[in-house]
Amino acid sequence: MSLDELINPRSVAIIGATDREGSVGFEITRNLVTKFKGNIYLVNPSKGEIMGLKVYRSIEEVPHGVDLSIIVTPAHTVPEIISQCVNKGVKAAIIISGGFSEVGEEGARLEREVLRRAQGRLRILGPNCIGVYNAYNGLDTFFINPQRMERPKPGPIALISQSGAVAAAILDWAARRGIGIGLAVNYGNKIDINEAELLEYFARDPRVRVIVMYMEGLKYPGEGRKLMETMKRITKVKPIVVYKAGITKSSGRAVKSHTAALAGSYEMYRAMFRQAGAIEANNLTDAFDMAKALATQPLPRGNRVLVITDSGGAGVQAVDNLEAVGLSVPELPQETQELLSKVLPPFAAKSNPIDLTGSATDEMYRHVINTVLPTDMVDMALIIAQMQLPGMTPGLAEYIIEARRYGKPMVVYGVSINDDARTFKAKLEEGGVPTYDRLETAAKALSALFQYSRISKSNAQS
DSSP, X not given: OOSHXXXXXXXXXXXXXXXXXXXXXXXXXXXXXXXXXXXXXXXOTTOSEETTEEEESSGXXXXXXXXXXXXXXXXXXXXXXXXXXXXXXOXXXXXXXXXXXGGOHHHHHHHHHHHHHHTTSSEEEOSSOOEEEXXXXXXXXXXXXXXTSOOOOSOBEEEEESOHHHHHHHHHHHHHTTOOEEEEEEOTTOSSSOHHHHHHHHHHOTTOSEEEEEEOOBOSTTHHHHHHHHHHHHTTTSOEEEEEOOOSXXXXXXXXXXXXXXXXXXXXXXXXXXXXXXXXOSSHHHHHHHHHHHHHSOOOSSSBEEEEESOHHHHHHHHHHHHHTTOBOOOOOHHHHHHHHTTSOTXXXXXXXXXXXXXXOHHHHHHHHHHHTXXXXXXXXXXXXXXXXXXXOTTHHHHHHHGGGGOOOEEEEOOOOSHHHHHHHHHHHHTTOOEESOHHHHHHHXXXXXXXXXXXXXHHHO
């Protein structure tokens, strides 16, 4: 059964809709009433009207078909509501409510009863989750006030998260940095819909170029093998970046109390990701910084990086960070250095990293890029531009964006936050060149591109 009704529904019913401000039901109701582009039906036996919309006593009283039910009622009421949804012909349900297996055996019994009532005719996300964020159609069950959590713009990254709070935090973080996350799903206790199915769905969605996963642990026998086989298929067509939390014994205990999952041996997970061709990140911000590069840049043929800098010290640090993640900064041949000398000042370093020094100008960057990047001496570029020197302007962004025609990945590092720097970075991001404010992160982004290039080549040969 497709997950279309879960992620791209035409109609939704909010069971537990309310106008009581500060409640979970209120935030979800307000989100959907103000943003959702389909039909909305509100269900609450004790209300007549909410936000100008008629309220039905039960889902069965709704006069029209419903693709998706969003359930925000106490755990003990959920099994009967599921039965009503099945009778109504609803195709999918998101159970926001907590109080299930994460709290003990009684909650686990409720989960079993929910599945029994679903009869295999209703797909279920959750329980104990915050559900789905779809920037394209306004489906937003993330029950956090927009003033406390900004929503990201539509974009080529999809997020699958085992933790609701982590999903909310990362969407807010991405929104404040202009990173486009078009789709996000938190699956909670995953009594039905799991990571593997969500991966399959996003793999088929043409809007998604990169999938990021935050996971804590697996829950059911055989789940690991199924997930690995699914990842293997998907990484042949789209990159998957994974951050696995709960890698120590103490954090493993926390995982179990969080979503009733088991953290398991980290080495087992690490081996699974490696065999599946997934790219592992050390933290979530790294995961999305990698994803940003994977979503916008072509894949490199090799691991050789051209470094252009306006600061010798930053150039040295760049080499350290690049080599730490398995990339190479090759010295340029003498004839190439002589070509660079025709425009660069005599005291500039021309061997790679190329240090333009305090005399750097936009035109110098353009000369280096156009001289070196098209050659077979390098496979990608890290451009360091702080926008502090008198000869540099935000117009440099246009030269860098033009260089995309060479078909090689480029990332830009700059830590400055002056007005010119902000304009420069905004132009680059809009033009499809990712920017970073840490050299370590920029290096990891290029490394992710090289890793996925090798994965793609390996998949093509198998």
